[in-house]
Amino acid sequence: MSGADQPRVVSASRRTDLPKWYPDWLEDALARGEATFRHPRGRLLSVSLEPELVHTFVLWSKDYSELFSRAALLERLRRLDPFFHFTLTGLGGSPWEPGVPAPREALRQMAALAGEFGPERLAWRFDPIIVWDEPRGGTQGSGTRTNLEAFEELAPKAAQLGVRRVHFSFVDLYPKVMRRAGKRELRLRTLGAEEREAALEYLNEVAAANGLTLAGCAGTASGATGSGGTAERAAACIDARYLDSINGRSLEAEGAEDLSQRDECRCTKSVDIGSYAMPCRSGCVYCYATPA
Numbered sequence: 001m002s003g004a005d006q007p008r009v010v011s012a013s014r015r016t017d018l019p020k021w022y023p024d025w026l027e028d029a030l031a032r033g034e035a036t037f038r039h040p041r042g043r044l045l046s047v048s049l050e051p052e053l054v055h056t057f058v059l060w061s062k063d064y065s066e067l068f069s070r071a072a073l074l075e076r077l078r079r080l081d082p083f084f085h086f087t088l089t090g091l092g093g094s095p096w097e098p099g100v101p102a103p104r105e106a107l108r109q110m111a112a113l114a115g116e117f118g119p120e121r122l123a124w125r126f127d128p129i130i131v132w133d134e135p136r137g138g139t140q141g142s143g144t145r146t147n148l149e150a151f152e153e154l155a156p157k158a159a160q161l162g163v164r165r166v167h168f169s170f171v172d173l174y175p176k177v178m179r180r181a182g183k184r185e186l187r188l189r190t191l192g193a194e195e196r197e198a199a200l201e202y203l204n205e206v207a208a209a210n211g212l213t214l215a216g217c218a219g220t221a222s223g224a225t226g227s228g229g230t231a232e233r234a235a236a237c238i239d240a241r242y243l244d245s246i247n248g249r250s251l252e253a254e255g256a257e258d259l260s261q262r263d264e265c266r267c268t269k270s271v272d273i274g275s276y277a278m279p280c281r282s283g284c285v286y287c288y289a290t291p292a
Contacts, residue, residue, distance in 0.1 A: 011060070081248055165213050
């Protein structure tokens with residue numbers, strides 16, 4: 001099977017949080033067997049969601065709470081061999097992620113997803129890692145802080161649920177991100193080369209201790225190689241070979257590289273049905289997608 005007849009991996013979505021903020025749209029699209037959305041370049045597109053044309057339905061979210069009250073949506077997802085990227089950074093409910101569940105609630109949802117669909121269909125995203133300076137007199141004192149310190153607490157809890165795949169990246173300080181942080185008097189900063197290497201060593205050590213496979217997104221893990229507790233270099237968040245291995249209908253996904261992503265990205269080909277015209281309301285300061 002090839003070309004237009006080959007089942008595609010559908011991504012929902014890198015551009016906005018569909019499971020949290022647009023569950024009605026998602027449910028309607030799956031019921032109709034078609035998603036219609038506006039492409040970043042402005043044109044209106046339609047993508048078939050008929051089961052025979054979908055290899056895997058990949059969802060991305062920081063909050064899957066809306067799914068569990070929608071039995072029809074869950075049933076339709078089962079027919080599409082779903083895979084869930086669950087972002088949990090340890091910052092939920094803080095000024096950095098004001099509209100995101102606290103870690104305890106996120107872990108509860110992660111457990112529910114693992115129980116409903118199987119932990120092999122779930123990846124934990126510790127993404128992004130951020131570093132900031134606390135001003136003198138701040139509520140938590142002055143000095144440099146990072147969410148990296150939460151990894152050691154979260155890793156064993158994810159591992160206990162059977163989750164084995166962990167994706168991570170360091171924050172990209174786009175101009176709009178820095179403007180957004182400045183307006184909220186939040187002081188983001190970059191990690192130096194030595195700090196990044198130390199962070200990678202720490203992540204590798206904690207991941208290995210918990211039996212987790214650590215994957216750096218889009219070249220984040222530069223200089224680190226391997227798997228099973230070590231950071232992969234330029235790993236794939238959408239990986240056709242892995243998705244083939246868990247496909248319940250013995251379908252094969254197209255393994256070509258996704259040329260619509262960043263140069264360093266190693267994801268295999270998928271079609272994204274989200275739109276930047278559907279803004280996420282979680283309010284994450286560091287978000288690359290939320291309009292400035």
